[in-house]
Structure formats: structure tokens, C-alpha cells
Amino acid sequence: MTMQVEKLMHAVFFIAALVSIIAVALICIFLFANGIPAMREIGFLDFLLGQRWAPMNSPPSFGIFPMIVGSIYVTAGAIIIGVPVGVLTAIFLAKYCPAKLYRVVKPAIQLLAGIPSVVYGFFGLMVIVPFIRTYLGGSGYSILSASILLGIMILPTIIGVSESAIRAVPREYYEGAVALGATHERAVFATVVPAATSGILASIILGVGRAIGETMAVVMVAGNQARVPSSILQGVRTMTTNVVLEMGYAYGLHRGSLIATGVILFVFILMINLLFSVLKRRTNYGS
Amino acid sequence: MGARLKFSIETARRYPLSFVLKVLVVGSALLTLGALFFLLAYIIVNGVPHLKPSLFAWKYNTKNVSLVPALLNTLIIVGIPLIVTVPLGVFSAIYLCEYAKKGSKVVEVVRITAETLSGIPSIVYGLFGLLFFVIYLRWGYSILAGSMTLSIMILPLIMRTAEEALLSIPTSLREASFALGAGKLRTVFRIVLPAAIPGILSGVILGIGRIVGETAALIYTAGTVPRIPGSVFSSGRTLAIHLYTLSSEGFHTNEAFATAVVLLIIVLLINALSAGLARRLGGGN
Known part of the structure; x- marks a missing residue:
């Protein structure tokens, strides 16, 4: 009897x-x-390289090249803004922050990760879009707005993974450098950070994955025009927003083309994940 | 450590590069925290004055823009995935930690698929939910379709935290239980699992946080009807979708701010809960 229960639960x-x-x-x-x-x-x-997205025209045309470019622009912008700030903040947490302050700062950064993307989007709509419209011109719905917003949104990802990579570097690296007369900064930036490079790279790749997959925050601030943009103040449509904007009323080939957009996005994400797990496996220090 | 944060002109003159780096490091940390506090303060300052009683009316109409139906839908859409996924995720973690042989091929594949699931963006989950639950299974836009989509979405999270919790239980506990003549199953349920509950709970809380903030995976599965659903087969919007529709319609900015405040309060509570739990876990060691 007991043996049977054991076997059943094992199954x-x-x-x-x-x-x-x-x-x-x-x-x-x-x-x-x-x-x-x-x-x-x-x-x-x-489909992949077509420049024109006009699903309601007759004959319709289904080129998602503008969306692929859009996703890449917006993600690149987020990385340019988010990575320097994120990595430096990770260095602050791992190598500068006193224990007492850490108990406040760390939960604050975790909170940044917990804020829903619609709230970020709403904030972007109310603050970033009008700011750019007033000071830089254009409608404000732009690559730049989306990049700034995504740059903030990927911060917790980059900070979290980078911080643990920096902490995983053996103490002897730092101590050896200081013993040779290096200042704290020189020891951190010339010995510890280079040793954590592959972990920091992994954090960036994870950030790319988050930025390229983000939908709601982008749809609210990016303007969503389906054409290849010529300036960062122009609106742009990404692969994710293409799906969410039109799925509600699409049918037939139009619907199929939106699902196909999702497939391309999925393939992008799979490649990013693969890269991430390769890098993560290299980060282990055997401790 | 505190000395590392001091800025003096003397050291700045001697080591200018170090000084610049220090300024950049501290500046970045301030920027990160500044962004968080500005966002919180902006939403709270603009939203709290609009938290009127009419916003909490039992029924939604275009005049009061009540958020109560959305709030109730959120609770339901948090509840069903937890009921489905917590046992699944915990059982799956039990298999990986307690039963599977080391180096087993199945374990390898499960790990890879769980990692893949955790990287999939929510809009792709939404698309899948639409194709599978809404269309293929003919559930239509419904609470059930949305809940099942989110069940899959939080599965890797529950699995990973449960696995970590189980791995942190010392082997000596299991050995002691076996030595007293308890079987494998009894050891798992009576000894290992109770000790792992705080860790599992922290995963559950993280899962609740993800569901509360989810929008893209729900729009085309649970739909956007602003009513309290009659059954799990009727459509209903959650609080996050409610905020999205309000802000994209653009007629109810004040109510949108108030809704954002309510959403933020829920997220803050969830975060406080998980931080408290983490502190208790850390204190126990």
C-alpha cells in the first residue's frame, strides 16, 4: 500500500x-x-524586409522591416541610457554602499522592478512625452521617449545581475590592488570590474531581452507609426506594439501576419536567451 | 565602508581620475533612486486628491469610472493562477530536487524549458493565450483564458524559487527522517516541505506582483470588459488594463492618476511583504 502511494506520487x-x-x-x-x-x-x-506595412490597403502589403528596425532602435536607446547608470549603480551597491544604507537602497531598487509597465507607460505619457515636446520639439511621442522610459525600466535587471557578478569576484583581486598602492577607485575599476565582465555582459543581454519584449510602456509613448524613422524625435513602432495595436480587429492574412510578427520576436528572444545562458555559465568562479 | 563615500579636495587633487569615477558612481546611484522617487511622488501627488468615493462605486459606468470591478477581477485573476501553478511548480521542484537522479537528461530539458519560459515576453504569452485558450479551446475572451495564460507565465518563477528553497534544506534533515524509518514521501511532505515554505511563499508573492502588473498578456485573453464577471467564462479587465484603457482613451486623466495610485499601493504592499519575508529568512540563518 505505502509502496503504491510512493510510486503514484513519484509519477x-x-x-x-x-x-x-x-x-x-x-x-x-x-x-x-x-x-x-x-x-x-x-x-x-x-515579410522580413518589406518597407511598407499597409494591411488594410488593397492590395495589402505586409512588410515588418520598419518594426524590426524600431525594436532595435528603441532597445539600443534603452541600453545606451540604462547600461552606464545601471552598471555604475551596481558598483556603488557592491563596493561603496555602507551596510546601513544598503538596507534602504536595495529594496528601493527591487521596488523599481516591481512597478507595473502600465504605470511606467502612464508616467512616460504624462512626464517624458510633454517634456520632450516642450524642449526638443516634435510631438514628443518618439524613439527618445521610449528609450528613456525603457532605460529606467531595465535598470533593476542590469543592477541586480551586475551586482552579483561584481560580488562574485574573489576579494583577493581588490586587496591585492590596494596593497600595491591603488586607490579604492583604481582597485575597483582596474581589477574587480574587468574580472566581472562576462557577468556584466550577461546583465546587458538580459536587459536587451526585457527592452525588446516590453509592450505596454512602449505603446503609450512611442507614437507607433509604421515607417523607418529618420530621427530620434520621430515616432516608431516596434514588433511588440505592432501586435498589441492591431490584434483586436485583424482577421485573415492580417491576423496571420501579426502572429508571424510574434514569431519573429520569439526567435529574437530565443537567441538572446541562448547568448545569456552561455555567458552565465562562463561567470562561475568555482565558489 | 563609509569613508569611501567622503569627498575631499585633497584626494581629488592627488587622484583626479579616481575622483571623477567616484562622482560618477555616486551620481549614478543617486540618479537611479531619484528616478524611482520622482515617479512615485509624481503619481501619488497627482493621484491622491482624485481618490473620490465615486471611484469605489460597486458598478462601473462612464460617469464614475469606478475601479471596483477591475479590482475584483484582479483578485480573481491572481487567485486562479496561484491555485493552478503553486502545486504544479512545487511538485515539479520536488521532482527536480528530491527524486531526479543527478545528471538526468529530463532534468536538463526541464531546466532549459523553464529558463526559456521565464524569458518569453508577456505579449508572446498573450498571443499564445489568444490562439490556444481563446480560439482553439473556444473559451472566448474570458477570465479563465487570462488566468490560464498567466498560470504558464508564472510557472518558471514558482518553480525556481521552490527549487532554491528545497536546495537550501540541509541533507542531514532528510537523513534523520530516513533514519527514523520514514519513507521518501513522508520525508518530503513532513520534513522538507514545511521547512521550505518561507522560500516558496516569497516566490508566490513575486508571482502575485507579476500578475497584478500584467497587461499585454491579458488584453487579448481576459479582454477589457469593465464589469464584475458572471462566471469564469465572461470577460473582465484587471486594474492594470483599466489604467491602460483610461490613459489611452484620454478622457479620464484624473481617474487614471487615482487608479495608478491604487495600483502602486498594491505593488508597495506586495514588495513590503516580500522584503519582510526575506528579512525573516535571512535572520533565521
Whole structure:
């Protein structure tokens, strides 16, 4: 009797462990089965490299090149803004912050990660967009607004992963440098930070993943025009926002092309994840 | 450590580069905290004066823009995924930690898929939920479709925190239980799991936080109807979607600010809870 219960529960635990495999399989099957036929119908290259997105025209045209470019611009902007601030803040937390202050600062940064993306989007809509409209011109709905907002949103990701990478560097690196007469800054920046490079890179890649996948905050501030922008003050549409903007009323090939946009986004994310796990495996110091 | 934060003209003259780096480090930290406090203060200052009683009316209409239905929907959409995913995630972690053999291929694949799941953006979950639950299973825009989509979304989070909690339980506890003649199952449920509960709970709280803030995965699964649902098969918007629709319509900016305040208060409470739990966990060691 007891043996049977043991065996039964062993099976139950095993099946529970298989659920995440089943989930990934289902997600892949449903996305690809609905997206790939649409891509084939449009023409793979016409879809990826087509400059014109006009799904309601006749004949319609489904080129998502502007959205791919849009996603890349906005993500690059977020990285340019978020990475320096994030990495330096991580250095502050790991190497400067007194223990008492740390007990306040660390939860504050965790709170930054907990704020919902709609609240960020709303804040961007109310503060960043009008600011840019007033001081830099244009409508304010722009690559720049989205980049600033995403730059703030990826901070907790970058800070968290970078901080643990910096903390994982053996103390002897720092102590050796100081013993040789280096100042605190020189010891940190010339020995500790270089040793943590692959961890910091991993944090940046994770930040890229978050920025490229963010939807709601971007849709509220980026303007969403489906064309290749020529200045950072122009509006832009990303792959994520393309889906969320039009999925509500799309049908037929239009709907298929939106799902295909999701498929391309998914492939981007899979590549980013792969890169991240390769880098993370290299970060271990054997401790 | 405190000495490292002191700025003196003397050292600045002797080591100018070090001085500049220190300014950059401290400045960045101040910028990060400044962004957080500005955001919080801006929303609270603009939102609190608009927290009127009409906002908390039982029924929504375009005049009062009540957030109560959305709040109730949020509670339901937090509840169902937890009921579905917490047992699944914990059982799965039990298999990985207590049952699976070291170096097993299945474990390897489960880890990789869980990592993949945690990296998938919420809009892709939303698309999948629409294709699978809403269309293929014919549930329509419904609380159930939204809840199931979010169940998959928080699964890797629950799994990972439960696994970490189980791994942190010393082996000696299990050995002592076996030595007293307890079976594997009894050891897991009576000895290991109770000791791991605080860790599992912190994962649950993080999961609640993710669900409360979720929008993109819900718009095309749970839909945006601003009513208290009759059943799990009717559509209903959560608080986060409510804020999104209010701000994109643009007619109710004041109410949107007030809604954002309520959303922020919930997030702050969840964060305080998880920080408190983490402190108790850390204190126990």
C-alpha cells in the first residue's frame, strides 16, 4: 500500500516536472503553426524586409522591416541610457554602499522592478512625452521617449545581475590592488570590474531581452507609426506594439501576419536567451 | 565602508581620475533612486486628491469610472493562477530536487524549458493565450483564458524559487527522517516541505506582483470588459488594463492618476511583504 502511494506520487511529481516542457512545446506549436503559413503566403523576404506595412490597403502589403528596425532602435536607446547608470549603480551597491544604507537602497531598487509597465507607460505619457515636446520639439511621442522610459525600466535587471557578478569576484583581486598602492577607485575599476565582465555582459543581454519584449510602456509613448524613422524625435513602432495595436480587429492574412510578427520576436528572444545562458555559465568562479 | 563615500579636495587633487569615477558612481546611484522617487511622488501627488468615493462605486459606468470591478477581477485573476501553478511548480521542484537522479537528461530539458519560459515576453504569452485558450479551446475572451495564460507565465518563477528553497534544506534533515524509518514521501511532505515554505511563499508573492502588473498578456485573453464577471467564462479587465484603457482613451486623466495610485499601493504592499519575508529568512540563518 505505502509502496503504491510512493510510486503514484513519484509519477505525479514527474508529470508536474514535464509541464514546463509541454508548455514550451505548445507555445512553439501554436505560434509557428499560425505564423509560418502567413509568412509563406506573404513571402518570407517580403515579410522580413518589406518597407511598407499597409494591411488594410488593397492590395495589402505586409512588410515588418520598419518594426524590426524600431525594436532595435528603441532597445539600443534603452541600453545606451540604462547600461552606464545601471552598471555604475551596481558598483556603488557592491563596493561603496555602507551596510546601513544598503538596507534602504536595495529594496528601493527591487521596488523599481516591481512597478507595473502600465504605470511606467502612464508616467512616460504624462512626464517624458510633454517634456520632450516642450524642449526638443516634435510631438514628443518618439524613439527618445521610449528609450528613456525603457532605460529606467531595465535598470533593476542590469543592477541586480551586475551586482552579483561584481560580488562574485574573489576579494583577493581588490586587496591585492590596494596593497600595491591603488586607490579604492583604481582597485575597483582596474581589477574587480574587468574580472566581472562576462557577468556584466550577461546583465546587458538580459536587459536587451526585457527592452525588446516590453509592450505596454512602449505603446503609450512611442507614437507607433509604421515607417523607418529618420530621427530620434520621430515616432516608431516596434514588433511588440505592432501586435498589441492591431490584434483586436485583424482577421485573415492580417491576423496571420501579426502572429508571424510574434514569431519573429520569439526567435529574437530565443537567441538572446541562448547568448545569456552561455555567458552565465562562463561567470562561475568555482565558489 | 563609509569613508569611501567622503569627498575631499585633497584626494581629488592627488587622484583626479579616481575622483571623477567616484562622482560618477555616486551620481549614478543617486540618479537611479531619484528616478524611482520622482515617479512615485509624481503619481501619488497627482493621484491622491482624485481618490473620490465615486471611484469605489460597486458598478462601473462612464460617469464614475469606478475601479471596483477591475479590482475584483484582479483578485480573481491572481487567485486562479496561484491555485493552478503553486502545486504544479512545487511538485515539479520536488521532482527536480528530491527524486531526479543527478545528471538526468529530463532534468536538463526541464531546466532549459523553464529558463526559456521565464524569458518569453508577456505579449508572446498573450498571443499564445489568444490562439490556444481563446480560439482553439473556444473559451472566448474570458477570465479563465487570462488566468490560464498567466498560470504558464508564472510557472518558471514558482518553480525556481521552490527549487532554491528545497536546495537550501540541509541533507542531514532528510537523513534523520530516513533514519527514523520514514519513507521518501513522508520525508518530503513532513520534513522538507514545511521547512521550505518561507522560500516558496516569497516566490508566490513575486508571482502575485507579476500578475497584478500584467497587461499585454491579458488584453487579448481576459479582454477589457469593465464589469464584475458572471462566471469564469465572461470577460473582465484587471486594474492594470483599466489604467491602460483610461490613459489611452484620454478622457479620464484624473481617474487614471487615482487608479495608478491604487495600483502602486498594491505593488508597495506586495514588495513590503516580500522584503519582510526575506528579512525573516535571512535572520533565521
